[in-house]
Amino acid sequence: MTVFATPLAGYLLVAALLFAIGLAGALTRRNAILVLIGIELMLNAANLNLIAFWRYMPHPEALTGMMFAIFSIAVAAAEAAVGLGLVISIHRHAKTTDLDEMNRMKG
């Protein structure tokens, strides 16, 4: 691993990597819950991005980045709740969480 010129770049890259991993998971796994897991990963990567930028940008006392991240956490939690509830509901209906088989909306 190379030595980054700035710590910010390092955090950003980590966030990007995490984001990519989360995306890969959301795109490739068959289970619906894993898609949600991937989404959570992506959201967390975005939060990391936000905090990193808050820390290393001018005027951290404005708290903009932190506030954003906090709100993001709250919203992500709410979204996870609703999403998982949906998955449970679908599972009840279709007896499976396999996304490959859920193509009733096929065009």
Place this chain on the structure above:
Amino acid sequence: MSFVFWLLAAITVAGGLAAVLLKNLVHCALALTVVFTGLAFLFLQLDAQFAGFAQILVYVGAVAILVVFAILLTRSSETPKDGGVFSRTWGVGLVIAAAVFAVLGWAVLQSETGLPHETAVPNVTVQLIGNALMGRYVLPLEIVALLLTAAMIGAVIVAMHEKGDAK
């Protein structure tokens, strides 16, 4: 870059990989918890203590549990599926994810010269955060409160057993 950063970064990324690659769903949920924790420590590292603790409280304490619950509630047909855990066309997804990483990484690396160096540690107290929440960010706060209420009610309604539905 300090050693702590590297360690925490490695743990987080490893956890993320595990979360998307493992076959057993519960293992994936646990790996996710590891990721959340790693991130919380990264927040602490970034002097965002409040965000770090909020991360642990909310994500580890609530979201991870939620995921586990969901996994357990949808386990009836968890017998090994035919075709594996990955989608038939997982390559495309991988490529796209790689493309995303490439773009983002390239953006970051390209602008390295413009990225600022170490700055002073910000002095952030909870009081400041509270003041900000009640002052400048009161509107988003209220909206988020509404949102959470709605999400709670919605989740309940969505996941509720309907009348006449087979259990």
Place this chain on the structure above:
Amino acid sequence: MIQEGTAFTPQIAESTASGILWLIPALPIVASGIIALLKQPMRKLSATLAIGSLSCSLLLSLFAFGHVLVGWASGAAVRETVNFTWIQVGTAHVDLGWILDPLAAVMLVMVCFVGLLIFIYSTGYMAHDENFTRFFCFLSLFAGAMLGVVIANSLLLLFMSWELVGLTSYLLIGFWYQKPSAAAAAKKAFLTTRIGDVFFLLGMVWLFAQTGTLLFYNAGMGSMEALKLGGLLATPAGLGLTAASAIGLLIFAGAAGKSGQFPLHVWLPDAMEGPTPVSALIHAATMVAAGVYLIARVYPLMQAGVQLSASGEAIGSTVALTVVTWVGAGTAVFAALIAVAQNDIKRILAYSTVSQLGYMMAGLGMGGVAVGMFHLITHAFFKSLLFMGAGSVIHGCHEEQDIRRMGALKIDMPWTFITYAVGMLALCGFPLFFSGFWSKDGILEAAQHWSVAKSPFYMLVFGALLTAFYMTRQVSYVFFGNYRGHKEAHESPPVMLLPLVILAFFAMALGLIGTPVWPWFRAFLEGHAAGFSVTGFSEPGFLALMATSSIVVLLGLVVAWRIYGNKPIKAEDPDALERAMPTIWTLLEGKFYIDELYGATVIAFYAWWARVADWLDRRVWGGIVTAVAWLFREGAQLSRLFDMNWVDGGFDKGCEELASGGGLMSRIESGRVQIYLRLLALAVVLLTAILIWSSRG
């Protein structure tokens, strides 16, 4: 006989007579138009219209004649013209007009008078025919057209009336068109005269091109007047001729066609297929005379360049007039020879007409307008008399026309016999009391004094001998001997006999105006005084000439009488002359095989050419049309293929592709969330890349 006298003063101003001159042809033509609209059973009305209109024309002609006569008597040479412009193209203009002079006046009176008599005769002759009305329509039209020819002062107007005369003669010869021989004869007449007309037209166009006018007389600017003639004489026309001679020859070709000169005579005998009044009118008095009249009209052109002696007589002759003379003389002998061997009563008269027309042409060529015209006038009377007499005979013998099946008709048809005898003697030129003698002698005298050659004189004398011979033969066969027919012959009704008597009277009386004692006719035509002088006979050669012609006529009569006269023969017996010289007889009876010659050459060539044209039309032009049609059809096929495969096919394919494309595109709507996610992610990646790139650049 040339009468010395002072030249008359010209009188060219218009008068009432010349003003109303146009009515003379107009009335019969209008009557013809009205008759054409009548229904066939309205016979009385159509006959009345025709006869009435011609009578009015006769009265007007007499009025005009009287006007000219008065003028002549008071010493004026009347030549009144009424001209008007018909077409104007830039500076060139074509004029029409009519003329009233002695020539026109005598011709008008003759045509109207003889025509009227024939009309009256026709009411009797055609009484049993169902197409009575149509007959009078055509007759009236013909009369009008002929009168148009007579009064025309413009060569163009003359030509137009000439063509109309040709058309009506076609209609009349082919009157009984159901008979194939009649239809063929009408076609032959029309085509043969047409050949002459082509040359006429050429001459006319040339004249117009050279002189710029087609009027004969136009106050000094007419084409027959000195100024234009001088110009024509000065223009050379190749082959050593002047333009005047060339044009004259071309116009003579047209006249030769209409007047049945050799070699265009073939139509005249065949034209006997028409009803006898038609033969009388057209082929004795009027249409065939039109050719002679034409030559008389353009005589200044024909005579241009010849020197005149002090007394006005021509010294030498022009090329045109020489040709006219030779053709005329040759035709006279040629036709007379053929007439000797014919057995159809009308055909004998037809060949006789051809022969006499030759006389007239020769007379014009050698002796001038007066000589030729006098014979024309007298011939009109006695020939139409002979034809009508023949018609009476045919009618009386129940439509029999072969003289071998007639005979002794002087007993059953006395009036016909007497009038026919008068006509026959006039035609032969029996001395003294018959007009034919004086008119023929005028021609013989001119021939005797002709400076170019003496042969025409001998030919004409021989022709007179032959004329006497064949007419006597005919009369013997028809009126003497024993009756060889099948049914009883009867005399014709008075309505047919009366015109015969009138004509017989004139056949004798007209001689009076042409004798040297009182050469009134010549003086009238030539515009000088006519003195009555008994010493006219004392002209040196004249008495000798009278004696010669009398002897010749009597010789012919006696010889024929010896051979044929009053002998009882059978119908199937060969002719006495035939027994004597069979080969010559066959040649003469076969009309010198001219028709067969034409058939083998001209007609055969024409038929061959028609076949070529047909082949050309069917194979070449038809082939081209077929090929073009085939091309179009193939092109249409091609277009159809193109349309079906490319346009339709392309369109269908396009729609198919669209549908399958849609099918393909619908695969994006897989219904699977992850696919949608991937697409979203891809889109975001691309957008981001673009944004970053564009912000960097």
